[in-house]
Each structure stands twice: as C-alpha cells, then as structure tokens.
Amino acid sequence: MAEQPLMPREQDLPLFVDLYELAMAQAYWRSGMDGEAVFSLFFRKLPEHRNFILACGQQQVARVIQSLRFTDDHIHRLRQLERFDDRFLDWLRHWRFTGSVQAVPEGTPVFPQEPLLEVRAPVIEAQILESLVMNYVHLESTLASKAVRHVLAAEGRPVVDFGMRRMHGLDSAWRGVRAYRIAGLAGTSNIQAGLDFGLPVKGTMAHSFVQACEDEMAAFRLYAELYPGTTLLVDTYDTQGAVRNIIRWLRENPEVDIGGIRLDSGNLGDEARACRRLLDEAGLDRIRIMASGGLDEYQIEALVSSGAPIDGFGVGTAIGVANDAPAIELAYKLTAYGGEPRMKKSTGKRSWPCPKQVFRQLDANGHMQGDLIAEAHEQGDGTPLLQPLMADGRLVEGAIASLEDQVTHARESVAALPPEQKRLAPAREAYPVRFSESLKQQQVRTLERIAHLQEWHYSDQDE
Amino acid sequence: MAEQPLMPREQDLPLFVDLYELAMAQAYWRSGMDGEAVFSLFFRKLPEHRNFILACGQQQVARVIQSLRFTDDHIHRLRQLERFDDRFLDWLRHWRFTGSVQAVPEGTPVFPQEPLLEVRAPVIEAQILESLVMNYVHLESTLASKAVRHVLAAEGRPVVDFGMRRMHGLDSAWRGVRAYRIAGLAGTSNIQAGLDFGLPVKGTMAHSFVQACEDEMAAFRLYAELYPGTTLLVDTYDTQGAVRNIIRWLRENPEVDIGGIRLDSGNLGDEARACRRLLDEAGLDRIRIMASGGLDEYQIEALVSSGAPIDGFGVGTAIGVANDAPAIELAYKLTAYGGEPRMKKSTGKRSWPCPKQVFRQLDANGHMQGDLIAEAHEQGDGTPLLQPLMADGRLVEGAIASLEDQVTHARESVAALPPEQKRLAPAREAYPVRFSESLKQQQVRTLERIAHLQEWHYSDQDE
Numbered sequence: 001m002a003e004q005p006l007m008p009r010e011q012d013l014p015l016f017v018d019l020y021e022l023a024m025a026q027a028y029w030r031s032g033m034d035g036e037a038v039f040s041l042f043f044r045k046l047p048e049h050r051n052f053i054l055a056c057g058q059q060q061v062a063r064v065i066q067s068l069r070f071t072d073d074h075i076h077r078l079r080q081l082e083r084f085d086d087r088f089l090d091w092l093r094h095w096r097f098t099g100s101v102q103a104v105p106e107g108t109p110v111f112p113q114e115p116l117l118e119v120r121a122p123v124i125e126a127q128i129l130e131s132l133v134m135n136y137v138h139l140e141s142t143l144a145s146k147a148v149r150h151v152l153a154a155e156g157r158p159v160v161d162f163g164m165r166r167m168h169g170l171d172s173a174w175r176g177v178r179a180y181r182i183a184g185l186a187g188t189s190n191i192q193a194g195l196d197f198g199l200p201v202k203g204t205m206a207h208s209f210v211q212a213c214e215d216e217m218a219a220f221r222l223y224a225e226l227y228p229g230t231t232l233l234v235d236t237y238d239t240q241g242a243v244r245n246i247i248r249w250l251r252e253n254p255e256v257d258i259g260g261i262r263l264d265s266g267n268l269g270d271e272a273r274a275c276r277r278l279l280d281e282a283g284l285d286r287i288r289i290m291a292s293g294g295l296d297e298y299q300i301e302a303l304v305s306s307g308a309p310i311d312g313f314g315v316g317t318a319i320g321v322a323n324d325a326p327a328i329e330l331a332y333k334l335t336a337y338g339g340e341p342r343m344k345k346s347t348g349k350r351s352w353p354c355p356k357q358v359f360r361q362l363d364a365n366g367h368m369q370g371d372l373i374a375e376a377h378e379q380g381d382g383t384p385l386l387q388p389l390m391a392d393g394r395l396v397e398g399a400i401a402s403l404e405d406q407v408t409h410a411r412e413s414v415a416a417l418p419p420e421q422k423r424l425a426p427a428r429e430a431y432p433v434r435f436s437e438s439l440k441q442q443q444v445r446t447l448e449r450i451a452h453l454q455e456w457h458y459s460d461q462d463e
Numbered sequence: 464m465a466e467q468p469l470m471p472r473e474q475d476l477p478l479f480v481d482l483y484e485l486a487m488a489q490a491y492w493r494s495g496m497d498g499e500a501v502f503s504l505f506f507r508k509l510p511e512h513r514n515f516i517l518a519c520g521q522q523q524v525a526r527v528i529q530s531l532r533f534t535d536d537h538i539h540r541l542r543q544l545e546r547f548d549d550r551f552l553d554w555l556r557h558w559r560f561t562g563s564v565q566a567v568p569e570g571t572p573v574f575p576q577e578p579l580l581e582v583r584a585p586v587i588e589a590q591i592l593e594s595l596v597m598n599y600v601h602l603e604s605t606l607a608s609k610a611v612r613h614v615l616a617a618e619g620r621p622v623v624d625f626g627m628r629r630m631h632g633l634d635s636a637w638r639g640v641r642a643y644r645i646a647g648l649a650g651t652s653n654i655q656a657g658l659d660f661g662l663p664v665k666g667t668m669a670h671s672f673v674q675a676c677e678d679e680m681a682a683f684r685l686y687a688e689l690y691p692g693t694t695l696l697v698d699t700y701d702t703q704g705a706v707r708n709i710i711r712w713l714r715e716n717p718e719v720d721i722g723g724i725r726l727d728s729g730n731l732g733d734e735a736r737a738c739r740r741l742l743d744e745a746g747l748d749r750i751r752i753m754a755s756g757g758l759d760e761y762q763i764e765a766l767v768s769s770g771a772p773i774d775g776f777g778v779g780t781a782i783g784v785a786n787d788a789p790a791i792e793l794a795y796k797l798t799a800y801g802g803e804p805r806m807k808k809s810t811g812k813r814s815w816p817c818p819k820q821v822f823r824q825l826d827a828n829g830h831m832q833g834d835l836i837a838e839a840h841e842q843g844d845g846t847p848l849l850q851p852l853m854a855d856g857r858l859v860e861g862a863i864a865s866l867e868d869q870v871t872h873a874r875e876s877v878a879a880l881p882p883e884q885k886r887l888a889p890a891r892e893a894y895p896v897r898f899s900e901s902l903k904q905q906q907v908r909t910l911e912r913i914a915h916l917q918e919w920h921y922s923d924q925d926e
Contacts, residue, residue, distance in 0.1 A: 004659055004660075005473055006473050006476065006523070006526060006527050006530060007470075007471065007472070007473045007476070007634055007637075008470065008633050008634060008636075008637040008655065008656075009470070009472070009473070010468055010469050010470045010472070012655050013469065013470070013633075015654045015655035015658070016627065016633055016636060016637075016653065016654075016655050016656075017654055017655075018625070018627060018628070018652040018653060018654070018666055019652050019654055019657075019664050019665060019666030020652065020666035020667050020668055020669055021666075021669075022654070023666055023667075023668065023686075023689075023690065024668055024669060024671075024672045026689060027668075027672065027685050027686060027689055028672075028675075030685070030689060031685050033675065033676070035675070037671075037675060039671070060469070063469055064469050067469060077654075077658055078654070080658065081654070081658075081664055083690065123671075123675050127669075127671065127672075130628070130669070131627050131628045131652075131653075134628035134629065135627060135628055135629070135630065135632065135633065135636060138628065138629050139631050139632045142631070143631075162481070164479065164481060164594050164598060165481070165593070165594045165597035165598055165601065165793075165795075166597065166598070166601050166790045166791075166793065167598065167631065168602050168605070168606075168630065168631035168632065168634075168635040168639075168784070168789070169598070169602045169631065169632055169633075169634030169635035169637075169638055169639075170471050170476075170479055170598065170632075170634045171470055171471055171631075171632030171633045171634035171635065172631040172632040172634065172635055173471075173479060173598060174470075174471040174479075174632075175632055176631075176632075189481040189482050189483065190479065190480075190481060190594075191478045191479075191480055191481070191482055191485070191540075191541070191544070192471065192475050192478035192479050192480075193471075193479075194482075195478070195540055195543065195544075196467055197467075201482045201544055202482060203481055203482030203483030203484075203486055204483055204486075205483055205486065205487055205490075206483055206484075206487060206590075206593070207796075207797075207807045208487075208500075208502070208586075208590065208796065208797035208805075209487045209490065209491075209590075211797050211800065211805040211806070211807060211913070212491075212496065212498070212500060212586050212797060212800040212805065213496070214916075215916040216916060222490050222493070222494050223486075223490060226486075226489060226490055226493060227486065227546065236807050236808075237807075237808060237913060237914070237916065317790045320790070321631070321784070321789035321790045322789070323789055323790055326631070326784035326785070326786055326789040327629045327780045327783065327784045327786055328629075330628075330629065332628075333670075333671065334670075334671035334674050334675060337674065337675045342671075342674040342675065343674070344670045344674060344699050344700075345699075345700060450674070450700055451700070453677075453678040453679060453700065
C-alpha cells in the first residue's frame with residue numbers, strides 16, 4: 001500500500017460516505033427516481049442522565065455540503081469498488097448539491113424527536129449526505145452537550161478544556177474546541193484550535209517539568225521569571241509543602257508575580273481549603289486556586305456546593321470524549337418523498353413523517369414553557385426554531401452567524417431552560433414537547449398507507 | 464475571523480500541542496536544560512469490564528513525529544500568544560526531533576503499567592510530543608480494544624464496521640478503520656477509510672430507500688438487478704412479511720441472485736430463527752442472515768451462544784465510540800532525566816521510574832503465562848515487547864510493518880491470551896504482571912530522593 005497521509009484531508013470529504021449511500025444513489029439514478037425528499041436529523045431519546053442536547057455543528061456541515069464535488073480522483077477510486085456504472089460515475093462527477101437545508105441555530109437546546117436539521121433535495125442528493133451530516137452534527141452536539149453541563153456546574157467559575165490528549169483524533173480535538181466555545185468554556189490548552197476558534201489558549205506546567213528541574217522551587221522560579229502571573233502546579237511531591245515553600249519565597253521576594261496554583265490530585269476540596277488557609281494567612285489572598293485531575297461535572301458541582309475555595313477548573317477526559325454519553329442516538333430519516341409523508345415502522349424505531357417546524361414557547365421572562373412539533377406549513381405559537389441555512393445548494397446570505405453570536409445565543413438559550421432541565425440529575429419532569437394534531441393525523445394516515453405498501457404482495461395473492 | 468478550513472490539516476499538526484508543552488519547552492530552552500529524558504506512555508488501570516488493551520497507533524505517531532517541523536506560519540501564529548521569546552521561536556523554527564522511540568508492535572495486548580511506547584530525547588523534544596503521542600495512540604488503542612471484543616464474541620462470524628456516522632469526527636472515522644482492521648474486523652461501510660487501509664468496503668441499503676421506492680418489492684428488485692448477490696434490508700415494515708415476499712419472488716424468478724437479508728430491529732435472535740426457518744423451508748439455505756441495529760459485543764455473544772442463525776454482524780456506535788470505555792487512562796510520564804530515574808508521587812498517581820522493557824513469557828503452545836516489567840538494561844525470560852521504532856529522529860529501517868503483518872500479529876497475539884482474558888466479562892484473575900526486583904528498588908530509592916527535592920526548602924529553615 002502506498003504511504004498514507006498522516007491525517008484525512010479536506011479533499012477526501014466526498015468519499016467519507018458509507019457505501020450504501022452511493023449504492024442507493026446509483027439505484028435512484030438508474031430508476032429515474034428524482035422526487036424531492038425531506039430527511040430529518042433528530043434523536044429518538046436523550047442519553048441517560050441528560051435533560052437536553054445542545055445542538056451544534058449545523059453551520060459546519062452546511063459549509064461541507066456546499067463544498068462537495070466528486071473529482072476525477074474520487075471517481076477513479078470509486079471505480080475500484082466495481083459496483084458503479086461508468087454513466088453513473090459520470091453523473092456523480094458533475095453533481096453538486098442543489099437542495100435546501102434548514103436547521104436550529106447552533107447552541108440551541110433540543111429534545112427528542114425535534115429536528116436539529118432538515119435537508120430537502122432530490123432524493124439522491126439528500127441520501128448521499130447522510131453520514132457526513134450525522135458525523136458533523138453528532139460530534140459537536142455530543143461534546144457541546146457535555147461541556148455545557150460543566151459550565152452549569154461551575155456556576156460562573158471558568159472551565160478550561162485540557163482534553164486534546166484523549167479526544168478521538170484531531171478532527172475531534174479541533175471541532176470540539178469550537179463546540180466548547182459555543183457551550184461557554186473559558187479556554188483551551190489546544191493551541192491550534194484555540195487560535196482557530198478564538199478561545200483563549202491556557203496552560204501551566206506538567207509534573208514532568210517539576211521532576212526534571214533540580215527541585216520543585218527551581219521549577220517555580222523559572223516559570224515565575226518567564227511567565228509573570230503564572231499558575232504553579234503544586235502537587236508533584238506534597239501539595240501543602242509546595243505551598244509553604246511558595247509563601248516563604250514570596251515573603252522574601254515580594255516582587256515575584258504568581259497568579260495561581262493548580263491542584264491535580266488528592267481530595268481537591270480538602271487540599272483547596274488547606275492551601276487557601278495557608279495563602280490567606282500569608283496575606284496572599286490574590287493567588288487563585290485552580291483544580292484539575294479527572295474532574296467531571298458531578299465533581300465540580302460537589303466542590304462548588306461544598307464551598308471549596310476553587311476559582312477555576314481544568315477538565316480533560318470527561319468533556320473530551322463525553323465519557324458518560326459518547327454517542328447520541330442521532331438519526332437521519334426520510335420523512336417525505338415526492339410530496340408524500342414517509343416513515344418507518346420498524347419495531348422500536350417508529351418515526352414521525354413530514355417536514356417539520358418546532359415552535360418554542362417562552363413566558364414573559366423569556367423562560368421556556370414548552371415546544372410544539374408541527375408540520376412545516378403550520379403556524380404555531382412561539383419562536384420557530386428551524387431557520388433556512390442553505391437554498392439552491394448554497395449558504396443563505398447572512399445565515400452563518402459569527403461564533404461570538406453563537407456563544408451569546410447559547411448562553412441565553414441555556415439560561416432560558418426550566419430549572420429542572422438545568423440540573424445535572426435527571427429531570428423529574430421531562431420538558432414538555434407536544435406534537436400538533438395535524439402531525440399526529442399524518443402519522444396515523446402514513447402508517448395505514450405503508451402497511452399497504454408491503455402487504456399486497458403476499459396477501460393479495462395465493463400465499 | 465477568517466473563513467476556516469473544513470477540517471484540520473496535516474500541515475497544522477505541529478500546533479496540535481497543549482500550550483503548557485511549549486511553555487515548558489521555552490523554560491527548558493531558557494535555562495539550558497538539555498538532559499536526555501525518557502517518557503513512558505502507559506495506562507494506570509484497565510477500564511472497567513476490560514481484560515486487556517490492544518495497543519495500536521504507535522507506527523502512525525512515529526510517522527507524525529518524524530514529520531514535525533515548525534514553519535514560518537506556525538511561528539507567526541505562536542507569536543500571537545505573546546508568551547514566547549523571539550529567540551526561542553527561532554530555535555523552534557529549526558527544530559526537528561532527534562531522539563529515539565521504542566514501542567510494542569501494534570496489535571499487542573498490553574496491561575497496566577506496561578509501556579506501549581517510550582520516547583528518549585533531550586527533554587525539550589520529548590516534552591513537545593506529549594499531546595500528539597497520546598492522541599494518536601489513545602484513539603487507535605481505544606477503538607481497537609473495543610472492536611477486538613466484538614471479533615472474539617462473534618466466534619469467527621464476520622463483523623463489519625458501520626460506525627462512521629457517530630464516530631468523533633473524520634480523523635477518528637479514518638484512523639479508526641485502520642485500528643478495526645488490526646483488531647480483525649471483516650469490513651467497513653466507510654469508503655475512504657476502507658480503500659486507504661485495505662479493509663473491504665461493505666454496504667446494503669437504508670430504510671429510506673425502501674420507503675422512497677414505490678413499495679418494498681420494487682426496492683428489492685432494483686437492488687437485485689444492480690447488485691447481484693446483494694443483501695436486502697427486510698425490517699422496514701414487517702420483517703417476516705418481507706421474507707415471504709422475497710421467497711415468492713425467488714420462486715417465480717429463480718435466476719435472481721440474493722446473497723443475504725439484513726435484520727436491523729426487533730428481537731434479532733427470534734427474527735433470525737423465524738426468517739431462517741422460512742428461507743430453509745423454501746430451499747433458500749444459501750441466503751445468509753446479517754444482523755445490525757445497536758449491537759455490541761454482549762449482544763453478539765448472547766446471539767451466538769443462543770445459537771441464533773446469524774451469519775455476520777454490522778456494528779456501529781458500540782465500536783465507533785467505544786461506548787462503555789471511550790477513554791483509556793493513558794499517561795505520558797517522565798521516568799528518567801539526565802540518566803537519573805524520575806517519578807511522581809502525587810496521591811493516587813504514583814508512577815514507576817526508569818526506562819523499561821517488558822518480557823512476555825509464553826508456554827510451549829505459545830500461550831501467555833505472565834509479563835515481567837524490568838529496567839530497560841535488564842535481561843529477562845520471554846519475548847521483549849518494546850522494539851526500536853525511531854532512532855536519531857528517523858524511522859528505523861524495517862520497523863514499519865505492513866498492515867497485513869499487523870493483522871496477523873494481532874490475531875496471533877490475541878489468540879495467545881489466557882482464556883480468562885479473552886472473555887467479555889471481567890477476568891476473575893488479573894493477568895500476571897510482575898515488576899523486577901531492580902525496578903522495585905529503583906522506585907524505593909527514587910521516592911527517597913525526591914522527598915528531599917522538596918523538603919529542604921522549608922524543613923532546613925526556620926519554617
């Protein structure tokens with residue numbers, strides 16, 4: 001095999017497609033099925049312990065969709081699969097997406113059965129997008145939904161991403177930081193992603209640095225000289241011993257500028273209280289205490305509610321892989337074809353037909369009261385969540401919001417959640433999501449019709 | 464902010480670094496600390512429910528390390544962080560890795576405290592690599608370790624990857640397929656990755672295709688015509704109804720070539736038995752039954768042990784995100800500096816000092832009997848697992864194995880595991896891993912020495 005690149009490349013995007021999508025595309029092409037399809041991206045149920053999903057990644061995937069072109073190189077590779085007719089490959093070579101996409105704004109809390117995004121296009125085009133649409137929105141929504149729980153638990157204290165090392169590859173480590181910014185994180189250790197997505201880049205020192213230096217204080221002195229206001233990692237050998245050394249040093253060298261200390265092991269609440277007391281007694285109340293080391297939202301909540309004097313949190317693995325819910329049951333399903341509602345009735349996976357709109361009702365104070373999932377053409381009370389993102393295969397002018405605006409939107413939207421949904425624990429009452437009467441009737445009618453679509457074959461005959 | 468690329472790029476690799484690594488690098492540079500460091504990549508404990516980790520990704524990261532160069536563009540971006548001295552950035556501009564790397568072969572089962580990889584280089588160089596080394600090896604080891612459990616559970620039946628849609632980004636969806644191939648999967652739905660890594664590309668149809676077609680049989684007829692030997696998805700409306708229709712159709716059209724059916728919902732064991740009976744009664748025992756739909760290794764094991772007539776499995780989310788253990792507690796720790804052993808003694812995170820070798824003892828039948836973790840210079844009984852991968856900053860000639868050889872190595876290595884470790888359930892007895900006497904003494908001696916490294920500051924004085 002030829003030497004591979006070290007990472008997948010943007011130019012490879014069109015072939016990040018599941019074989020069955022192109023197999024179906026060829027079948028549609030061959031049979032002349034060019035009716036308009038509507039596909040809906042939604043999830044069937046919330047992950048256990050979650051009260052909402054923060055939708056994220058829709059703009060990114062719209063940009064991907066707009067960019068998709070099969071080049072001669074792609075066609076050449078597809079030919080190797082010995083599945084595709086040359087005329088179909090020729091059609092694919094000249095294809096570009098011509099449909100429309102609507103989506104909820106990034107940073108919007110969403111609930112089961114609510115479309116995060118809908119694609120409306122000739123069926124062959126909408127089908128080709130399945131895996132890419134899911135991969136893009138799934139990743140960012142998964143990571144943003146986990147990160148925002150840490151932001152809620154920290155009650156205003158900054159939460160910084162330290163997760164790159166255990167995130168699933170560099171695309172995740174990159175787009176994840178975009179999702180973290182939307183979710184409200186205060187910084188990241190990841191230089192590339194932080195610079196690309198405008199999230200402040202943060203970092204202190206590792207234990208290895210303290211271990212390599214002649215002794216712990218030599219390490220601290222070197223950092224203080226290079227990085228005024230730095231945060232010192234104090235748990236390499238003995239946490240309170242390190243803090244006593246720092247206090248003596250600062251007493252003798254009042255010009256030294258230390259901004260904080262970081263605790264990374266042990267009982268963080270106890271250690272923080274002990275260190276805070278030592279620092280305060282020495283008049284060093286200006287020195288802040290950061291905590292890290294296998295933290296998740298539950299530990300942050302426990303530390304905050306116990307009054308531990310911790311001023312900020314560094315979080316790695318928990319947000320990096322969304323460890324308790326690394327996947328959302330996101331699905332991309334056909335809801336209409338040729339103007340007719342469609343659905344599947346597979347056991348346990350019955351879906352809702354029809355293009356949709358979601359109306360979110362807010363009270364006078366802007367708090368969320370409930371959502372109504374309706375047919376797309378219906379009028380409902382409240383704010384319609386799905387907004388045009390692409391039309392005629394192109395991004396709608398003005399539909400791409402700045403990351404800054406998305407951060408604001410996410411903050412306000414999360415603030416508007418009912419208190420039950422903002423808790424880390426499972427809500428005692430699910431957020432109210434209703435279906436419109438018209439949509440319910442469509443589901444009944446569609447079920448009747450699709451029963452017929454299979455049964456006539458064997459029941460109308462002598463089986 | 465300028466328009467972003469749609470994916471991170473290979474040229475961005477050097478800036479996928481945590482800020483603290485470059486901050487420490489500058490501190491080493493400034494203070495003239497250029498002693499040789501040894502960093503070890505290992506995990507402290509197995510994820511719950513796991514009996515081994517299948518090491519994977521070491522060759523990929525060696526290629527990454529060899530490629531690393533900071534260009535003018537990188538330097539320009541680093542300057543924006545306002546942390547780095549121009550002379551340090553100039554040094555970085557001309558840096559390339561000059562050290563050595565040893566690693567266990569990819570596809571080797573490993574256990575807690577065993578190095579998967581060791582970097583030996585001037586401390587500044589080894590430190591810069593931390594996040595990239597971890598990210599590369601963590602991703603592939605996480606996914607391979609999960610996938611191999613499915614292969615074990617399927618007892619020889621093919622397992623195919625359907626996971627791209629819910630994998631964490633496209634780097635994961637790409638390198639994951641490499642890891643799946645090493646772990647013994649039989650195919651993938653992902654065209655790009657399957658072609659790049661030589662894993663057969665597989666796929667059938669989605670429910671949407673059946674729903675969009677005039678009726679279910681129209682969908683089946685179209686596929687049979689286009690793809691002789693195809694597998695038909697039969698659960699869109701009513702599974703056994705679909706199978707009855709297929710039987711009637713094949714009776715009337717014996718020339719039609721259907722290779723299999725796929726079940727994707729319901730009780731897969733019951734459905735498979737019912738479908739198998741219908742097919743066999745119709746003389747269609749040649750038609751194979753594939754199962755998919757939220758499967759994991761436990762469900763596969765239950766289906767196989769119950770004798771369900773399923774010939775192959777498609778697995779998505781479970782392997783795509785390693786849903787029960789999406790992260791391994793992989794750590795990259797300093798074990799020696801300037802020829803002296805180093806370790807940390809942080810609460811709960813005490814590490815083992817010294818460069819190491821792992822000796823694996825096999826019995827006469829090639830079955831694993833136990834491992835010995837020793838100092839690198841020691842001689843031990845058994846096969847030394849750590850092998851040279853890079854020397855003087857370059858890949859060692861012949862150290863990069865072909866993927867085919869890695870697949871074979873992994874299959875043989877996994878076959879050599881004790882039966883307890885091959886089970887899905889937690890092993891009643893941990894695999895025996897011992898530390899050499901010399902290494903134990905080094906840990907004691909190093910602990911004594913590092914206690915001193917901190918305490919003299921405050922205990923030798925009047926504190």
